[in-house]
Amino acid sequence: MNFRTILVLAASTSIALAENIYLVAKSNSTEINGNGVGFPHEGAGINYGFLGAGQGSTLSYSAADKQLTLDTGVLQYFRVSGDYVRASVEGPDAALTFDSNDYLLVNGSSSYFYACKNTNDPYKYSASSYELMYYPENAPSGCLSLTLQKKDVSSPSSSGVPITTPGSNSTAPITSSTLSTSTATSSHSAINSTTTFTGAAAMEYAPAGSFFALVETNAQLPENHNEFRSDTFTTPTQSMINSIGLASVSDSVYNEDADTKALEKKLADLMGFEAGVFCVSGTLSNQIALRSHLKQPPHSVLCDYRGHVYVHEAGGLATLSQAMVTDIIPSNGLYLTLEDIVARYIPDDGDIHAAPTKVVSLENTLHGLIYPIEEIKRISEWCRANGLLIHLDGARIWDANIASGVPFTEYGKYFDSISVCLSKGLGAPIGSVLVGSADFIKKANHFKKQNGGGIRQCGMLCRMASIAIDENFPKMKQSHVMAKEVAEYAESIGLILEIPCQTNFVFLDPLKNHIDPALISVVGEKYGIKISIFRLSFSFQNSRVAVDNLKLALKELKEEAERNPYHSNKAIGMYKAGNGKE
Structure with a gap:
């Protein structure tokens, strides 16, 4: 040893x-x-x-x-x-x-x-x-x-001494050259994923939220410990990988694969629905859900102007469902209210010039913001009273549940369908599950096949996803803790948040902070972290050292903006890096 x-x-x-x-x-x-x-x-x-x-x-x-x-x-x-x-x-x-x-x-x-x-x-x-x-x-x-x-033992403290973690107000990047000392002092480059920790270094620079650390051991950080671009960078755990050899290998297109059916039932039961269908992505599950709800054009879908189904799914609503979109900017700047929806709703009243609203699509969380359950209830009751269907992009419904305490079934009863992602934050390699009524899922599965989504031996993916729910869901709270810590730090040094930090995202205002977007990835690379836009995403697999280096990167970006303020009226894409690379 x-x-x-x-x-x-x-x-x-x-x-x-x-x-x-x-x-x-x-x-x-x-x-x-x-x-x-x-x-x-x-x-x-x-x-x-x-x-x-x-x-x-x-x-x-x-x-x-x-x-x-x-x-x-x-x-x-x-x-x-x-x-x-x-x-x-x-x-x-x-x-x-x-x-x-x-x-x-x-x-x-x-x-x-x-x-x-x-x-x-x-x-x-x-x-x-x-x-x-x-x-x-x-x-x-x-x-x-x-x-x-x-x-x-005579007392809990007899086996060692307390650990002192680095202070949050340190201004020097943490580097391999400083890891032999008990505190970070100064240096010019940041730790990376191949840095080896030994001696006191392993004690000082344990992962975020750590209370324990190995001493005199070689500890290598995981490849994604410094990843703040998206929570999709979470990776499978060893138990998930080990489970592959035990997975069922029947044909899921024929609905005969045991692990696939078990995962679909697990999610349907968890959300309070009759049935579910596994999809390779949230884009596919959202699009086949809306296609299944929409019967005959002309028709339109009403959603938030930032909604993933509208902005980030390659124009799927127009291409696959021949649907118009009524995109709404929330009047409160955070989430759509019933009043926002009623004001833009297009009734099916015989006006041959319009495309009537047939589906309202909400998202929870959206940009890390929690949709208040009271508002969801109001919108749902109004939709059903007016013959409209209501879909939820629940890619991050896990985070909504963690932060709000609202049970999944409570969310479920207000929607006709929910898409639940398994790779964002949870660490499953692939997939989302769409849940709804048995008849609805039967039709959605038809559109899944039509769009090339049929998977033969799907059991391996579904078994891994099921383990991700069991093992990783309890860990996701840590991503919220880290995000809040960084949000508070950002505000303490004068950076302006675009929206409040409520779950695992921090959004810096792209205009008011006057930061040159081309510098974001460059400064991140200097400090050994991966950032590219004004959105910072956190997962339970982020490390303490990466969070501390992120703070240092934000400090440098703030100081550079003060020296050379950036002004532009160009739109900044969610998935476009500051250096112009996708």
């Missing part, structure tokens, strides 16, 4: 009637026997288990609850489902007890624990250190079998 100690921050609060313990590995392998179990941070609300010389992380054990917990400022539970041993805010998943020799029992058994390398964990700790895994069956070759034994 390369690392000597697992340092713990915010572990001083004990649970009533619980004992403080740590776990050590017992194995026939001298390489791991006696090693402690530590839980370094690898995602929002989740810390994975690794073995290392030394005591490891302090845990609290409640015999009454039969649970082990880790206090990181939030309470995390010891979990074993999905092969990975981890501490997570997801809650407990097994009954944990100890036998007379202090060996940990999971649902009555001390078996199935293994130490494995090269598990493809997000931060590559397992390239040099053993990750703690749990395989009730089919453990990979090369893994070392072990059991876990508890050891008592």
Whole structure:
């Protein structure tokens, strides 16, 4: 093992009637026997288990609850489902007890624990250190079998010292040359995805929101840790990749693939609908939804002027549905109100000069803004009273649920169809699911096939997407925390936000800040981050070092705008980089 100690921050609060313990590995392998179990941070609300010389992380054990917990400022539970041993805010998943020799029992058994390398964990700790895994069956070759034994500790802080993270007001980019010191000082270039952390550096520059870090280990940041262009850059986890070999491989076009049908039902049930159909993209699911709702032109769709179905789907409404679009600028600057819609609604009253409104299409979230459920209800009731259908582009309905607390089924009851994206923020490689009534989905599937969307062996994609929902949805809250942090920092240095930061996006005003858009990607590259426009997007896979370097980039852009203010009346495209590249 390369690392000597697992340092713990915010572990001083004990649970009533619980004992403080740590776990050590017992194995026939001298390489791991006696090693402690530590839980370094690898995602929002989740810390994975690794073995290392030394005591490891302090845990609290409640015999009454039969649970082990880790206090990181939030309470995390010891979990074993999905092969990975981890501490997570997801809650407990097994009954944990100890036998007379202090060996940990999971649902009555001390078996199935293994130490494995090269598990493809997000931060590559397992390239040099053993990750703690749990395989009730089919453990990979090369893994070392072990059991876990508890050891008592006198206090939660006995295994290490508190971590001090870099201050948010640092003005120097974080570089490999400064990583051997305890604090960032000054330098001229920023860390990149191949920078190796060792010693105190691994402690100082753990991912955003981290309370733990490895010491004396090589930790490589994932490729997308510095990606702020879009939350579509989230990548599949190792458990998702591992699941491919277990996926069903029947023909989904014939509606015979088990994993595809299971995912479609999962999303339909989650949103409160009868049926669902898996699509390769949100563009396809939105377009076949609107095509299925629209029966006979001339007709029109009413939506927000920023709506994805109108602006970012390659003119699909005109091409595929022969539909006119009534695009509306919200009077409140944030979201369409019922009054906005009524004012622009085109009735089917016999006027042969017009294209009557047949569908109202909303989006939640839109530009990261949460659509108030009270307004959705008003609009839905009016639409149904006037014979209009109502569709929701719910690509980021996950974020709306996280931020508002409104249940998915509550959203669902106000719409005739919802498109739900699985690759934005969740980390699935491909796909969206369109949900609606059984008859509606049957017709939508017809248009899916017509538009080349039929997929034969779709089970692999759907199984990965299903795991993404189970494992990554609880982590997405962290992206909101990071976005809010950066938004507050931007305002503190005098940058102007175009709209409030409510979820995982920060929008800088493209006109009032007088920043030359051609400089955005250039400055981002200097600081080792990927930005290209005035929209900053966050995901749970962003790292602490990337967030700090983003702040430094914003500071430099602000200072340059003050020296050389940029003035232009040109429109700035959502997907066009500042250097002119798409």
